[in-house]
Amino acid sequence: MLLINNVYSGYADSIVLHGISLQVDKNSIVGIIGRNGVGKTTLLKTILGIVKIKKGEIWFEEKLINSLKPYERAELGIGYVPQGRGIFPQLTVAENLLIMDKNVQSRIEEVFTLFPKLKVLINRKGGSLSGGEQQQLAIARALIKSPKLLILDEPTEGIQPSVVETIVCALYEIKKRGISVLVVEQNLDLLLEIGDYYYFLDSGHVVDEGVINEESYPTMCRLLMV
Template identity: 40%
Template structure:
């Protein structure tokens, strides 16, 4: 579905991405791992056309989408749950869900079934929700675009432990339903229980990629590239 080859990008004169490679197949869960400041969010921004690529290639279903506008990326089947959630603060839950909705499997009813807590907050504006509720809403909003691949940047950052557990449970349900997922998160233990493949980046370059079992069996990768 998604193939990223030799991706390069940056801000102004600063080059942040030098050589990013990753792939996500249909129904796969792939993580994007790395220490803070290594280029994970920049990679996602460039994939979605929010930051122009300076080199390399982004392909969706074999089509070159490297310099496509963000709305074309979305129409091609990618849905984004951005870092910091970024729900619409002045819209209520229902309005947030419907704002970017497209016809398909994911309807408001299905999203509320996945996140019952949102059903209890339907009349609340985005700014009135807790951090955990906002993250549920951000995931629900992305699902309402009926993506073939959902991308989550810092999926559980800043959330209370019980809410994190609820988010992981919901993401596992999505995986079981065949959703393809590309995810950034710092909780390696949760990710290794959940993901099929991992991609590790360092200083804007892909330095390791492999199956979940390979990462679990190669502690040196964790110590060298992911340890504090």
Template identity: 45%
Template sequence: MAIEAPILEVDRVSAGYGRGTILFDLSLAVRRGEVVALLGRNGMGKTTLGRAITGGVKLTSGEIRIDGRSIAGLKPYQIARCGLGLVPEGRLICGGLTVRENLAASAVRGAWTLEGIYDLFPRLRERADHAGGALSGGEQQMLAIGRALMTNPRLLLLDEATEGLAPVIRQQIWAVLARLKKGGLSILIVDRNLRALRSFADRFVVLSKGRVAWEGDAAAFDADTRTLETYLGV
């Protein structure tokens, strides 16, 4: 892969809640067109890092940049306008709105349209007039991804996008993500499915106690079994 300029730069970031620090001098980057998998046991800082990137946690030091622009002090909706699309853990769709209304509510002018999302997820076309709260878990996850794409992001952040889904739905989600990667979308993904990530991610970043404990490409990740045992318990 040719080296591209980063779309996301996390530069020596420390952050936490109240007086407690969760992230310590953490740095990572996602280049344009690259997929980076963020791994680590529970409580190691993955969720806090995601919240820091999306504006939900205030930094105590360091800087985060999207496409070269510092997002320090910006509100979550302003960060989204910088080109970040979020698929949050738990989906957080608007259950009282229809599928169509959920998608339209986040729409920003660009390449992704309602028809494009329906082509990506034909099931959402069939369920367009159904309330989001009436959808199955898999359908809600499709809707969460579609909603993020409707912001026409340059970087997609996915937090446990396949967790708790039936195997056939997980396969559909991974196929869609592979299609997005092929289209050149930059992706930062948190997921527990190492088998799927091995064939999907370009690089892996492993967190331990709020710090980057290991990073490397897919070949290095597969070769370093000690990393799996030490930091992931695999």
């Protein structure tokens, strides 16, 4: 579904990603792990076209998307939940969802089945929601566009454990609905519960990768702790 081949990118003259290759298959949840500042967000932004690729190839459903604008990538079916959520604090929950697309009443009901709490909060301002509620809203907002691939940047960062479980369940359900997921996540327990494959990033390189299971879990822990 998504294939990244030998990608270099960064900011102005500084290169952050040094030849990254990875793939996300249909019906899978792929996790990107790595310590702070190694280039995880830069990788996601490069896939989305927010950071310009300097070299390499990004393929989505067998189409080379290197030169497409971010909104064109979104139209192809790539959804994005940014680090820090990026919702509109002055708009209500309903307005935050409707701003994505006005003809979405039926899909709003669908996302409420994943996040029932949002239905109760429908008229509350985004900025007045708790961190966990804002994260649910950010994911719901991306789902309104019916993506084929959902990309999330640290969805459980700074969120209390009970809401983490809601997000885990939602991601599992999202996969069951046929949407592939690429998620940057430091919470390895979450990845063990629902992830299929991981890539470990260090200094802009993929230095380890593998299937996520009970056997690979200690390796993933060790990589993050060193």
